[in-house]
Amino acid sequence: MATDVHRPVTGNPSGPDAAGHPRETATAVRVDGLTRAFDGRPVIDRLHLDVRAGEFVALLGRSGCGKSTLLRVLAGLDRDIEGTVLVPRRKAVAFQAPRLMPWKRVWRNVLLGLPGKPERARAEQALAEVGLGHRAQAWPKTLSGGEAQRASLARALVREPDLLLLDEPFGALDALTRVKAQRLVDELWQRRGCAVLLVTHDVEEAVLLADRVLVMDEGVIAHEQRIDLPRPRDIADPRFAALRAGLLERLGVEAPAVASPGTEAHAA
Numbered sequence: 001m002a003t004d005v006h007r008p009v010t011g012n013p014s015g016p017d018a019a020g021h022p023r024e025t026a027t028a029v030r031v032d033g034l035t036r037a038f039d040g041r042p043v044i045d046r047l048h049l050d051v052r053a054g055e056f057v058a059l060l061g062r063s064g065c066g067k068s069t070l071l072r073v074l075a076g077l078d079r080d081i082e083g084t085v086l087v088p089r090r091k092a093v094a095f096q097a098p099r100l101m102p103w104k105r106v107w108r109n110v111l112l113g114l115p116g117k118p119e120r121a122r123a124e125q126a127l128a129e130v131g132l133g134h135r136a137q138a139w140p141k142t143l144s145g146g147e148a149q150r151a152s153l154a155r156a157l158v159r160e161p162d163l164l165l166l167d168e169p170f171g172a173l174d175a176l177t178r179v180k181a182q183r184l185v186d187e188l189w190q191r192r193g194c195a196v197l198l199v200t201h202d203v204e205e206a207v208l209l210a211d212r213v214l215v216m217d218e219g220v221i222a223h224e225q226r227i228d229l230p231r232p233r234d235i236a237d238p239r240f241a242a243l244r245a246g247l248l249e250r251l252g253v254e255a256p257a258v259a260s261p262g263t264e265a266h267a268a
């Protein structure tokens with residue numbers, strides 16, 4: 001396939017411009033005419049995407065439409081592409097499976113792959129940020145599913161990313177743990193100010209967390225929805241329900257009926 005033009009955005013995309021002014025509209029990700037084919041069949045087909053520095057973007061789409069492929073390309077894990085992909089040098093990715101090495105203690109897992117000889121204190125700080133400071137010495141097999149997922153997040157955070165790529169990070173968690181993990185990601189994003197691209201199947205999660213929700217279809221971004229609700233978001237807010245219903249419709253899923261204010265829904 002044609003040239004690999006994956007290259008980093010030079011400098012810190014969220015840093016000040018030459019005159020020292022903050023870049024309100026600085027770009028974290030710029031994708032232009034991206035195509036990725038498997039066995040001659042394009043899964044991504046001349047796709048365009050811009051993500052602003054510090055923006056939280058959620059990516060929805062039916063199973064197999066190419067969401068994970070796009071994320072892997074942005075992460076630099078798949079370079080067999082055509083088109084232009086500009087991403088920050090500092091980026092990190094967390095997958096649905098936490099992918100911890102069972103023979104390394106949690107803190108060593110957090111530092112895995114970092115260049116040089118990174119200090120344990122850095123791992124402990126990242127673990128503390130996700131509420132796992134007390135498990136730094138633990139072996140991965142002793143962690144619960146939610147804890148393992150948080151350790152995986154700490155491994156991403158320790159890289160101090162300008163772009164955090166999350167591929168269904170909450171997909172395997174039970175409902176309560178999932179809600180807690182979503183809150184944690186919301187807090188971390190607000191504190192860190194990095195751009196986030198979250199691949200998810202969950203429309204509610206997308207509306208809960210993102211500034212902008214993208215729907216991928218036929219290899220391109222087929223629909224875009226800005227979410228202008230104040231944070232933290234209230235799923236009982238009728239505007240929330242309307243946005244969720246609109247996106248579900250886009251995905252070809254019928255939205256559940258929403259009780260109008262002042263009424264109660266009763267099972268027959």
Ligand SMILES: Nc1ncnc2c1ncn2[C@@H]1O[C@H](COP(=O)(O)OP(=O)(O)OP(=O)(O)O)[C@@H](O)[C@H]1O
Binds near residue numbers: 039062063065066
């Ligand atoms: N290494 C590969 N070799 C061949 N085909 C692949 C490869 N990776 C992905 N594909 C195909 O590309 C398409 C998109 O896959 P991808 O994993 O990106 O979809 P997705 O939208 O993330 O799906 P899901 O929501 O089910 O995780 C699928 O048809 C998949 O079979």
